[in-house]
Amino acid sequence: MWIKLISPMTTARPMDSIWKTRMAPPLALLVLGSLTPDRHKVTLEDENIEKIRLDDRPDLVGITVKVDTAVRAFEIADRYRANGVRVVMGGIHATACPDDCVKHADSVVIGDAEEIWPILVEDAEQHSLKKIYRNSGTVDASRIPVPKWDMLNHGRYLFTNTLTIGRGCPWRCDFCYNSSPNIDSSYRTKSISQILDEISSLGTDHVMFIDDNFIGSPDFVRKLLPEFKRLGITWQTAVSTNIGLYDDILDMMADSGCKSLFIGFESVNQKNLLNCHKAQNKIEGYDATIEKIHKRGMLVNASLVFGFDGDDASVFPATLEWLVKNRVSTMTAHILTPYPGTVLFRKLEVEGRIIDRNLKHYNTAHAVFMPAKMSPRELESGYLKMYADFYSWINILRRLPISDSQIMAYLQFNLLYRKFGKQTSMLGSIFGMRRLAEFARRTSYPKWRKRDADEIVLLNGRTALTSLTTNR
Numbered sequence: 424m425w426i427k428l429i430s431p432m433t434t435a436r437p438m439d440s441i442w443k444t445r446m447a448p449p450l451a452l453l454v455l456g457s458l459t460p461d462r463h464k465v466t467l468e469d470e471n472i473e474k475i476r477l478d479d480r481p482d483l484v485g486i487t488v489k490v491d492t493a494v495r496a497f498e499i500a501d502r503y504r505a506n507g508v509r510v511v512m513g514g515i516h517a518t519a520c521p522d523d524c525v526k527h528a529d530s531v532v533i534g535d536a537e538e539i540w541p542i543l544v545e546d547a548e549q550h551s552l553k554k555i556y557r558n559s560g561t562v563d564a565s566r567i568p569v570p571k572w573d574m575l576n577h578g579r580y581l582f583t584n585t586l587t588i589g590r591g592c593p594w595r596c597d598f599c600y601n602s603s604p605n606i607d608s609s610y611r612t613k614s615i616s617q618i619l620d621e622i623s624s625l626g627t628d629h630v631m632f633i634d635d636n637f638i639g640s641p642d643f644v645r646k647l648l649p650e651f652k653r654l655g656i657t658w659q660t661a662v663s664t665n666i667g668l669y670d671d672i673l674d675m676m677a678d679s680g681c682k683s684l685f686i687g688f689e690s691v692n693q694k695n696l697l698n699c700h701k702a703q704n705k706i707e708g709y710d711a712t713i714e715k716i717h718k719r720g721m722l723v724n725a726s727l728v729f730g731f732d733g734d735d736a737s738v739f740p741a742t743l744e745w746l747v748k749n750r751v752s753t754m755t756a757h758i759l760t761p762y763p764g765t766v767l768f769r770k771l772e773v774e775g776r777i778i779d780r781n782l783k784h785y786n787t788a789h790a791v792f793m794p795a796k797m798s799p800r801e802l803e804s805g806y807l808k809m810y811a812d813f814y815s816w817i818n819i820l821r822r823l824p825i826s827d828s829q830i831m832a833y834l835q836f837n838l839l840y841r842k843f844g845k846q847t848s849m850l851g852s853i854f855g856m857r858r859l860a861e862f863a864r865r866t867s868y869p870k871w872r873k874r875d876a877d878e879i880v881l882l883n884g885r886t887a888l889t890s891l892t893t894n895r
């Protein structure tokens with residue numbers, strides 16, 4: 424069979440450039456590529472980097488669906504099905520809201536693909552697809568394969584060095600997709616050798632861990648980090664705010680090449696955090712946590728959410744002041760968004776506060792619900808002003824890192840990615856995103872270089888060559 428996998432167009436926010444939409448490939452589809460038996464041909468089209476064909480006739484189309492891409496995913500699916508091509512949907516939104524997707528697909532996969540995809544492909548071959556596929560239990564992380572990286576046009580993406588050390592998160596915040604009943608967010612890690620093999624398959628010593636929460640198991644991380652040190656990699660990841668409780672892990676992170684941490688602070692109002700069941704975030708510890716990270720030479724990317732019931736218009740200047748005071752390097756702001764399926768969605772639905780059901784607007788740049796203490800317009804304009812103020816010249820200067828070693832990475836993110844992102848990303852289209860990313864890494868992290876397969880095998884000293892030859 425010919426199986427075509429599709430990633431539909433992301434709905435960019437007003438401040439996003441193509442750096443964002445071409446940031447990284449859809450890892451899920453590369454995983455599906457690896458899970459597909461060799462006798463089938465698998466191809467990938469990502470609408471974020473290329474115009475996709477809709478008039479071809481694969482035997483099966485697989486679409487990954489996120490909330491902001493759902494509308495486009497349905498259009499693509501309807502076109503194919505009108506031509507008699509069978510369509511399967513999976514991914515976060517398909518899992519949280521299978522009933523919406525099933526109207527546009529022959530089959531919907533609920534949850535991880537590792538157990539189901541080989542069964543589904545066989546059913547497709549036998550022309551006996553079922554409407555819904557669901558895992559028999561939590562999928563063990565040992566089943567997660569090395570993604571099939573050779574399906575990609577690497578030059579079109581900013582980063583092709585993404586991986587996870589596991590799946591899930593120990594917490595269940597009301598606004599997060601992890602609070603949806605269909606999402607199996609139980610925290611699981613891959614084995615250390617699986618992770619090292621996956622790092623090897625990337626062919627670089629700068630890697631980005633895109634886990635929900637890298638410190639989901641502090642004990643596991645304590646065993647893993649010495650291996651990173653041995654490999655000599657440079658890396659980045661996302662952690663929850665309780666990282667501030669683990670001085671030893673912070674030491675090990677810095678020592679093993681970690682350069683920056685993305686952290687969901689979400690709000691500087693404790694009541695907001697308690698109301699959305701994000702009780703692990705303790706505001707009184709925020710400043711000390713940031714200081715501990717900075718002292719160890721790592722940057723902080725703060726993720727913030729605006730529009731909680733405790734937020735009035737004063738939340739914007741108060742949060743800005745806190746960010747600048749703590750010299751937070753980068754900020755990703757979001758308007759609180761009730762992803763369908765989450766606890767937050769159900770709460771706002773019951774209260775009759777959902778005012779916009781166009782899922783294209785669920786990209787965290789729109790007020791799709793009625794805020795408690797602001798008008799939707801005030802929330803949207805406060806959010807936009809927050810970006811403008813945080814990335815103003817004066818605040819970029821006021822937030823300059825204390826350590827010289829962080830300055831290049833700081834300026835690149837603040838100026839080239841955020842402030843002048845629309846202009847600089849055009850260079851990426853001309854010269855290739857990957858080349859510019861390599862330039863950025865060389866200047867930010869002087870020790871960075873590409874590694875060839877043999878060198879990585881020597882470093883890893885185990886089964887890496889197998890992964891490289893079979894998966895690249």
Ligand code: B12
Binds near residue numbers: 434449491511515516
């Ligand atoms: C990396 C990442 C990004 C990257 C790269 C995105 C890309 N090209 O894929 C960047 C930074 C660009 C990004 C951007 C955004 N992101 Co994002 N992102 C993630 C993150 C952290 C990891 C995704 C990932 O690759 N996971 C690893 C893969 C292997 O897991 P997976 O996708 O779940 O796939 C498995 C199954 O779901 C299933 N599956 C998936 N697709 C398919 C398809 C078929 C056919 C089948 C059978 C199975 C299947 O099989 C896979 C293997 O088991 C997730 C959080 C998360 N843990 O998922 C958020 C997440 C997906 N992002 C989210 C959001 C909201 C966004 C933005 C809108 C944010 C913004 N304000 O701009 C944008 C735009 C999203 C978009 N359309 O791509 C939300 C989506 C919520 C929702 N209900 O859909 C998430 C869940 C974060 C969150 N906690 O809220 N994101």
Ligand code: SF4
Binds near residue numbers: 592594596635663701
């Ligand atoms: S800590 Fe982060 S990833 Fe985990 S449930 Fe909360 S918001 Fe989601």
